[in-house]
Structures are given as C-alpha cells and as structure tokens.
Amino acid sequence: MNAHAPGSLDSCSEGWVRDEVARLLARVTRPGRYTGGEFNLRLKPAARPRIVLSYPDVYEIGISNPGLQILYAHLNDATPAAAERAYCPWPDMAALMRAHEVPLWTLETMAPVAGCDLWGFTLPHELTYTNVLEMLDLAGVPLHAAERGEEHPIVLGGGPAVADPWPLAPFFEAFFIGEVEHRLDAIVEALAAPSRASRLRALAAVPGMWLPGVSERPAQRQVFTAFSSTPPVLRPVVPVLEAVHDRAIVEVMRGCTAGCRFCQAGMWYRPVRERPVDLVVEAAEKLLGETGCDEVSLLSLSSCDYSGIEEALARIRVLRPGVRVSLPSLRIDSAAESLGRFAADQRGSITLAPEAGTQELRDAINKGVDEAQFEEAVRATFGGGFTGLKLYFMIGLPGETDGDVAGIARMAATAARLAKEVARGRARVSVAVSSYVPKAHTPFQLEPFAGAAVLRQRQQLLREAMPRNVRVSFHDVAASLVEATLARGGPGSDRLVEEAWRRGARFDGWSEHFRFPLWEEAAVATGITLGTADLLGDETLPWESAVTAGVTRSFLSEERARGMRGERTDDCRGGRCTSCGVCGGGVEMDVLP
C-alpha cells in the first residue's frame, strides 16, 4: 500500500534513476523511450557477462523487432549472462546527452552501455548504419574497433544486413552471419576468457563468426536446424509505450523457397522450416496471457505458405473471445484460397504484393502470380470484410519498361473496380511503390541500380496513369540511392557511412530526418559514386569474401539467366530440388507432413 507521509518527497519517487539522467528525461519528447519499465523485463544486475542488445533505431521501432526478443529471452533465461537493451536516442535526447556528457545507458539498469562485455547490434537495413555510429559515439565507445582497448566492449553485428558487412566492417570486432539461436551459449562461453584478445580468439572459433581483418575465410551462414522443435519466445518484453506493433508474435515458419529473384530474405533464410501446429497454438495461448494482447500475428516470410495455416487459424480463433489473428506477409498466389477463411470476422486493411505490373515482368522476377489469381485474391479480400487494400509494387526492376510501369496502374484500377463491385464502395485501395535495390546473394546481385533519373521518370509516369480513387505513395529515390550504394558496398564503403555521420546524417530511414545533401557531400569527400556497387564481374564479389550464404553462385547465375529469359522456377517445396546449394550437411527442409 501507499505508505508515504503527506508532505514528504519519498514514497513513490524511488530514486531509481541517476540525477544526470533525470535532468535529461525532463526535457525530451517521449522520455518513456529511455526508461524501460516494460512487462516481462528481465533484471540480472549481478550476472556476468553483461551483454547489451541494440537495434539501431528509435525505441518504438526497436521494441517491435522479434529477432531481438529471441536473443534477449534466450540470453537471460537460458544462460548465465545478463542481457540488457539500448535503442538509438532520438535527436533531441542525443543533443542533450552530448551537451551534458551523459553516456548512453541501458533500459534495464540505467547503467552506461560502455561498461558491458559485449554489445550486440541487430542490423536490419542499410539506412540504420549511421545510427550505429551515433550510438557508439553517444556511449563513449571509440568508433573504430582498432581504437578500442581492454576497457571497451566487444561490438558484434548480426541480422539480415550482415549479408554484406563491409560498409560497417571497421566499426565492429565481429559479425555473426546467419541465425544465432544455437550459438548463443558458445558466445557467452567465449566471453569468459580472461582478456580481450583471448575473448576475440574464442569468439572467432564460434561457427558463423567473421572478424574483419582477422578471419582468413568467409563465414558460413548459420541455420538454426532445431527451429521446428523449439518453441517461440513465450515471455516477450511488452512495451508500455505505444510501439509500431502491438501484438503477440508467433513465428510459424522460417525461410521461403518461392524463389523471388529480387528477394534477399528468400535466399538468405533458406531452407524452409515449419513449426508444428500444436506448438504454434500452445504458444499463442501462452502469449495472449503474457502479453495481454488481443491479436496474434503468425509471422513468417509468407504465412499463407505455412502448411498448418488453416488449422492454426481455426484453433487460435477459439482460444478466447475476440482474439484476432494477423498474417503480416501474404503472397497473392497462396493467399487467394486462404483469404476467404482468414478474412472471416476481420476488419481493417490488408497488404498484397504483386511487385510488378505485367505478367512478363512478374515471370522475370519469379513472382508466381497471374492476373486471375490477383483478381481472386482481391475479391476474397473485399468479400471477407476487409475495408482497405494496399498493393505493394517495385519500380526499377531489371528489364523493366514503361509498359510494365503502366501495368501497375492497370492493376490498381482493377482493384478499385472490385472494391466498388464487391465492397460496394465501402473499401479503399492504396498503392505503395518502392524503388528496387539490388541486394547481395540474390540472382539480381550483379544488376545495376536503375538510377535516380529513371526512377523519378517512372514515378511521374505512374502518378499520371494512376486512377483518381487510388492513393499512391512512393519511396524516396534519394534514400534508395544511398541504400543501393551500401547494399553492395565493398571494403572502403565504410568511409561513406562515417563521413555522412560526421556531417550529421542520422535516422536515414525517416523521411523527416533523411538529409540527402549530407550523403552527397560524403560521396564527394570519399570519392564514392552513389548508386553504384563494387562489382568485379565474375571474380569474387566483395560480400563473398566475408560471407558464404549457402545459395551458390552457379545457382544465382542460372536464376538470373532464367529471369532474363522470362522463365519461372518452381518452389522446391513441391518436391523438385532447384539445387540452390543450401541443403546438405545436416541442413534440410523441415515442413509439416
């Protein structure tokens, strides 16, 4: 009970935060970003090693990342280590921290990040790279690994963007390549070594680890082969501050072998592994209680491809009254037949991704969807009760013509017509158009970036051709230009990141913070041309010197050739192996019978 004496300053002010931090919190927007206090937060103040996990974006984005939740739960609950968290301070807080010389702290203990043994970053995409430098600087940790000493943490990178770690290589002691769940114990053990040098040697011996300037061969991407038999995170940290995602997450499947030739995730997370329906439903039930959410998200790269989707949907819906189920990633060809059932009792909007506007181009990128399937999926969407449909397309794909771009407007018009017919005008259609950025370890890894002029011309074409009753939004071409430069950056591309950061680039993924002139200045200063890649033709590609992804160069080359010929490649789940190179040596597809 409340036992404070009237007129005293004690009681519910617990003195839990240092004075210098409290002074800053009083002067920033949304101070709750920096104070933790979430449901299911773990506190192990005396435990060692102390590991800090970071997502280089603002709290509301970072707390919604399921990957960090996996690491946090495993490290705290299944190892002797203490895992704490820090996210990138918003510019108002960063300015105050610098002005008052208060170093970055963690949400769990409010203690400085710099005192930890290991600082792990999940690297989601290229436009967060300057935030990594911002966080290192705010923590008082030297930017370059070469400048760090015994008193500094080892900085370790992981996540999808390490498919090409070169643009961040000098800032990290090590990168973990691939899925880390089964290697966390080994990483914790490595940190028990007595000196920084011996800890680094021990880390280098962990499979999947690549140490810039130290490792003599590329790291083999790690695959968590026990995914199917391992429950998902059952006690996630639940934010009290409003985050971008507010739902319980059950990862039902990892990997996708649909073979879309532009898709890095589809190549990176192979092979497909599915969790049994019983495990999924049990996890959903437990998570509804632990999170207090009334929505369960069945997460995967393509949730309608999950073999147990219909049974899981049916069983989760009856767990408790009013529970909603969301499928965050839907492929149209697989979605059409499921949407009818899925859509029952649903409201709100749904996103479908045809990706390209014509059949020819969809065949070239191996996006298995035809016009009939598209219409069927749209009808099922509106027929099932959804009142919003967002269509996602890319422009700048290899081989794309103005005719392909005009096709996007035609598909949008078809969707708008069906909204009128099926939903009787109660539904709305919107179109989001991003710029295609060629990525490492994909069949299109050697394709040139379309370039700013072409992309802007096609955006204009689309604006003019789009039906009036369809809202269209575009991704910033300048941001894509930066992304394209870093996505295939080689040794030395780190200079561009550092120069841009030193000039003030931060939160480049946020339109209100992205300042392209800073990147242009950095490009001039470093002699790097924006929008190009460090490609060496048939020789070893820069990222291949650091990472062996599993999919072979010959498979990627063959897929590229098939794409140029407009030939489709079937999903290997159908039984026909495409010889991508991933399976073997204990790594196999693991799907439900």
Add this chain to the structure above:
Amino acid sequence: MTWWLLTFSRGGPASYLSHLDTARAVQRTFARAGVPIALSHGMRPKPRLSLPLPLPVGAAGCEELAVVEVPDGLPGPAAALRELRAAAPPGLRPLAIIVVGDQHPRPQALEARYACLLEGDAGAVQAAVERYATEVSVVRERVSPKGRRTLDLKEYVVHAAAEPVPGGTRLSFAIRHRDDGAARPQEFIDLIATWAEVEPVMRGLERMRVTWRDLPPGPSPGAERSVST
C-alpha cells in the same frame, strides 16, 4: 456491469509515461491478470476504462485513480487485486479496489497536492514563493492546439511552500480543480523558476495526494475522500 475504482501508484520508469500510455498500461495489466474489462458498444468496442485526472509526463503519483467497468460475476476484488499486482509492470502498483454501483457518480478531483525538486539558489526560490503569496493576481496565458486561454494562477494554486533540501529546493503546492478546469503543475513551476531565475528543469515531480468528490469509502488508507450523498 459493475464499476470498480482502482487506486494505484505510478513511480519509477512508469513516471515517464503519457496519460494515454498509462491508461494502456492499466488496461494491459487487467488483460495479463485475466480480469476482463467491459467493452463499449459499436463497431469498434473499446475497454470501458478511464483515468479521470491525467498525471503529467515525468510525474510520480502516489494514489492515482482508474475507473473501470467490469462484467458481473467476477471473483471478488481482493483476488483481482492480487492478480493485478502480479501482472503490473515495474513502477505501476495497484493499491486497492473500491466496488461501486453503476449509478454512483464518477469521482471528480477537488484538489491535488504536488511536490518537486528545483535546482538552483534555494533563497531565490523561497523569495519567489513568498512573492507569489503576496500577489493578488498572477495571470498567465496558455497556448494549446485548442487556442489561447488566460488563467489566474492565484485562483488555482494554493499552499505553496519552499524548503531547502540537499541538491536544491523542495517546492510544494496544491492545485484546486474547479468547474472551469485547473492550472497545470508545470505552469506554476515555470512561474517560480522564472521569478527565482533558476532553470525551469525540475526533478521528482510527484502528485502526493488527490482529494476527490464522490469517492466512496474503501479499503485504501491514506486517501482523503468527500462523498456526496
């Protein structure tokens, strides 16, 4: 349906939540505890839960109030309170549940007492507080998205006092809530800081006590209540 008045304290990290985030945290605590909240009717049902007196971001609250409608037939409030305490996030502690009928008037704040720590010259802060006591009228303009409004702080802020403490000056005061609204704690703190020529940055803002109209007697000690009949 039954109305519950839940008293709770907000401190530590929860002090830095906004009003809406605090309401969300209370709602989430009920959900985690397995104590259902009644839903409103209509296309998009919302939990019937409200916090009648918003607490400023950064402020602790020793005895806050949430008004919650729950379905009939729930286990008693004592059992629910145990579950709520177990389910609450750090810094948010359910204190007591008072069960009221659905016809009972909703409690309205009459007066709230605050205290905070102001850095800077303690003598200057004390002088500013003394000046406030002697002023007949202290009119301030409030600019908000709703427009501009002038208010006389003297009509709302009473019992102001300053006391030197290690690290600064402890400023305490009470704000009266009237039919036409109330002053905000920060408005008075800014006034004193301006007059004292100290940084208006304060720490440890705390709402120590709220006097309510129509708060029925309940199991929570330490609260002043004024029950109209």
